[in-house]
Amino acid sequence: MATANAQPASDHAQTESVRLRLLEAEADGLTGSAASTLAAQQAMAGLGGLGALVHLRGDVPGELRLAAASGLGPDVTAAWARLRGDQDAPPVRAVRSGSGVWSADTTGGASGTASVPLPGPDGPIGALSVLTTGPGSPDPEQWSFLTAVAAWIARRTPRLGGDIPAWSRAAEGTGGGTDAELRMSELTVALAEAVSSMDVVRAVQERVLPPFGADGMLVEVIERDRLHILGSTGYSQDFLDEIEGVPLTTHTAATMVLRTGTPAFAESPAEFLRLFPPLESLMVASAKRAWAMLPLIASGRAIGCCVISFTQERSFSDEQRTLLTALSGLVAQALERARLYDAEHTRAQELQRGLLPRALPSLPSISAGARYLPAGQSDEVGGDWYDVIRLSSDRVALVVGDVMGHGVTEAVTMARLRTAVRTLADLDIPPDDLFAHLGDLVRGLGDDSYATCLYAEYDPVTRICTFSSAGHPLPIVVHPDGTVVRPGPAVDPPLGAAEPPFATHELHLPDNSLLVFCTDGLVESATRDIDEGLDQLERSVSRAVAQSTLSSAVRRDEELEPALDRLCDAVMADLLPDREHTDDDAVLLVVHTRGMPDGDVASFGLPDDPRAAGEARRHVREQLALWGLTDLEMTTELVVSELVGNVIRHASGPARMRLLRGTSLICEVYDASPTTPRIRRAASTDEGGRGLQLVAAVSRRWGTRFLSEGKCIWSEQPLTA
Template sequence: MDTALHHMADGFLLVDGDWRILYANPAADRLFGTDGSRTGTVVGRLLREAVEGFRQQAELERRCHEAAESREPGGIDVQRSSDGRWYRIRLAPVPDGMSVYVSDIDEARIQEVRASRSRHEAVRRAERIKNLTVSLSGALTVQDVVNAVARRVLPPFGADGLTIGVLEESRANRVRVVGAVGYPDTFTAMVEAEPVPAVSPVADVLKGGAPLFVETVEEHIARYPHMAHRVHASGKKSWAFLPLIASGRSIGACSISFSEDRRLDDTERTLLLALSGLIAQALERARLHDADRDRATELQRGLLPRDLPALPTLTAAARYLPAGESMDVGGDWYDVLPLSSGRVALVIGDVMGHGLTEAATMGRLRSAVRTLADLELAPDDLLVHLNDLVADLGEDLYATCLYAVYDPTDASCVFASAGHPPPVLVDPSGKARFVDLEPNSPLGVAEPPFETKRVHVPDGSLLVLYTDGLAETATRPMSRGMDLLKATLDEALAHENAGAGPATDRTDRTTNHGAPATNHGVPATNPADPVPDPLLDRICDRLTAALLPSPSGTTDDAALLVARPRSFRASDMASWTLPENPRAAGQARVLIREQLTLWQLEDLLMATELIVSELVTNAVRYGRGPIRLRLLRSDSLVCEVADGSLTTPHVRRAAETDEGGRGLQLVTALAHRWGARYGTAGKYVWTEQQLPVPTVAG
């Protein structure tokens, strides 16, 4: 048997279970470089190492392991690299090992194998291009493109490193790395910190528009010796530098690298170059998407309030969450508007739909609300005017809106809704409930009048306003979302109350920006509020995390506004009823002097007396009873004169010979600002004066 095997023209090997060569005939010696005279000894090479001289080495290794594991015969046709000859290698399991039989194959079979492999390579190339195309088609952002390339390109080629750089339009020949995979952080930081050298693989690829393949570290350093530090820091040993060309121009470069020496054959190089075209197109599309999204984000930010006002009677925090990965701007908005006499308006709304049209409509509505709020309109009247505006914009535009006015003088809040979800009121104990409010119809289709509701809001309470995008999702109906919102609020407040220390002194509370709410050492507003300011931001974060745990998967924008009102202390308010005769002005001056002296605001005595005299005189002369005077001390001094008339006061230009008509001109000169608002019982003419700056001794 041994003689027969020895004289066979074909090669024969016998290996044990550890793939050590036990026997090799002379033909196998010539093919595999084994030593037949040392049969029975460990030659020192596993079979997979002995066949390094054959092309399709990885495929042969795979077939060998499959035959060993399955104990089923197998084989493959392979080509020897040194002489180009083709051989058929067949494997068959034997007890405790494997027999390997190697024979020549004829020319017809060679052509058949070549054709089969060509078809196989074409199918595999098409499959890779298809997989990458599918992945890139769903890539919206630049990071999506980087992830798709890392997942679809690196593994088939055995690569483990990727960098993608783009040319910066604002800086000539400057490449910015937009994505890197498979490199240490130190190398990535180095690349981002240092500009691309004028002589480098990336620069050469950008200039020539042709790929560059560097197979070894030595070759890289020989070509670019000044970049040796980068080569060693990268930990890579082979590279493929590919130009990224889109719309006929170079937009950047892509580097695919290997941790071992790697020589890419012509087929692999051609395939990588084809894939680079797909990468370039996807990258250009993603960059345009990112730019559009950035512009849309800036537009959205410009339409929303950049900062909520710091008010002595209300603190607020808000969140806006855009829908998913869409670059469309939305129609959700919120606002906090200071009104006269310490009152504050809270507004939140939602223009149905997404896009620039809806965003523009939202901007117009927000501006309209601000204008109407300055006119001191009641919530229901404001929504009537807003409904007319939306109706005039077009039949296909609809919006919801919730408008609320908080009055710190009686700790009440008046709500009016146009198709908007009801707000949540959290009482001082931390118990949340929805305000039982008539929602009415959305703006644009509503039929006035709008229903209003007045609710008592004791100090320590919270008001939570939101749009439907926060509560309602594709998988969660509105009712369940509202239940989750309420449950989250209850849990958040219970957690805060459990971790809170003893109630603070009433004079230790701070205003929105942390400054003590005092005036010459006397508290200016009611400081009784055990909830610290940071709580509002924490509640916003807890609500958005609970209701929108994955904002990228949402299909609607969401807006959230959480407010904490503060009422005036009784000691910061003073009011009187005046007689309906000319003596009222004199009595008003006496009352003013007494109250301002009590409040240590003697510096405002003269101006305040003049202002009140003019307002009370006008009320007696042009209005009707009852006449009431009220002073409010907050971050400013507010004077109010109310009467039963609805006549609008206005400043007129008095001629030099006129004996009167200059009263409101005097009020305008003395007050920081003034105005009038109207109620069911008449009008209120009010003024505001800035408090004097306290002096510090020494």
């Protein structure tokens, strides 16, 4: 058994308020146990339980008597009719302790019972209980809702008056057709406002079940000639598993109703068996005793079935049958529209996932975590993006961008820009040159096309981050001691409006620093300008870093990605607590930097004459012996001989060589010439021209990057075990 603190959760205060207003509206005019029964139905629906009970204090001290019940048959509720004060039942414990209680048991096929006290001026006056179906105790939001319903019952209890009725009368739920008719307009509005399929299910649950006194609901939809459960209330998981995914050719009440296209009403188990003779075991498993089975037909075709059920036998008047049939038509139309939205929504999510990195790469010089949050009321497709790109020599490019606007068009533009950035980054050109090319691309998209972007390169050897920004918020830097710094240089205008040259800035980053990138959707809103948002981001990052496990993970040399993911979650929750009502996409990218140890870097000057190749080979032999990499000696000598030989023959200026030991062995040869070496096809009779082919053959990767004073030709070889 477990005891839980049932404190309301602020994140779901709005949902609670809506449900309680609905309860107040539905209870208008109801007196006595009918109001408590309605509240029990709402509590059961809110927790997806099998049934609910309301107990009040009796005449005997400590005794609790059942005042109302919903969703439970007489065999179950009889056991709850009178509870002694010395019993260990959850309602008694809740009243005794004054707090929420969850007990794991299998009463009535449930997985447990959750009980909260009904507050009174002199202590609890009773308890509200729900027989739960989940694998454990309700979550904090469910406890909060249960507590709110209990308070509502307690406020109305003094107005109930009279003796506490027997449980059998309280659970009858005989809402009439006139009452349901009055709520027809409310259901119509709710269905018209429903966006997703689950919105339709909630509308049925909240607007159809209470007026008819129903305590069970099934909404099933047809997918690939099978019936799949979209939503349910008041059924055990075992029963749901039994009917989930049945073929339309199977004989069930739902499939038979769909074949005829005509609603079926069963006022008792006997009538159910008369209508559906082979289904006795299924009927018993459902634990229901009256049913309204309504085919959902939209645009002339069946799309599913809605079953409204009751734990007590009941009759359906002609007026009620007509009303339920009309309601099924409204539900079918709303569901058809909502499923179109669901399909588009799913495609939009898949498109966005395809446009963003599926996983951030694991690189020697950085670890990264990222979050993308679409605008709350959007189709989840927008123009924000982020990227982490591996460059030569264990360097890495970090990119964050934002295409102005929101929607599929902007997402396609974003995809083009992201592809262009990756292509240009692969050429190893500096950030300012990259932006010059990217700006041409944006201007070619049209006069009204604009995008902001920040492109940064981190070099683990120099520990310098070089970046350019075109209208984009600058990164926040967190030093290893927790100091938070925000760079101050002004940014250039957005791509599409700015003209070259673009400014380039440098940051020196101590080992184990953090770089925090974002898009304006994270820090700017209708109630907060971008400067205020960046200030809040700075405070939030500082707080999240102080509370994170990042430092201990660094000390223990553990993987940092989980700690960075948790840090991202904390910052997103702090900056955007109401995620469903954001009006812009938001990206957060957090990068932890690591410098290359000095002992893994070796630089050598080379003479400007034919002796350079021999000198380079000697340096390679000595350095690889020092590093214990003599198995790479032969291939590395070949690589540096060809690269240095090319410099002597075709380039100019003094040459130098650098060796880097990381997850691979990197050989770099520098010269002052801007010419690009290219692999050429050598004829069978040629005596030369195969040098770069040999370099490519023994290297995992090789290439050229251009510098302000010349170029660097580099080669990477994998380290053997």
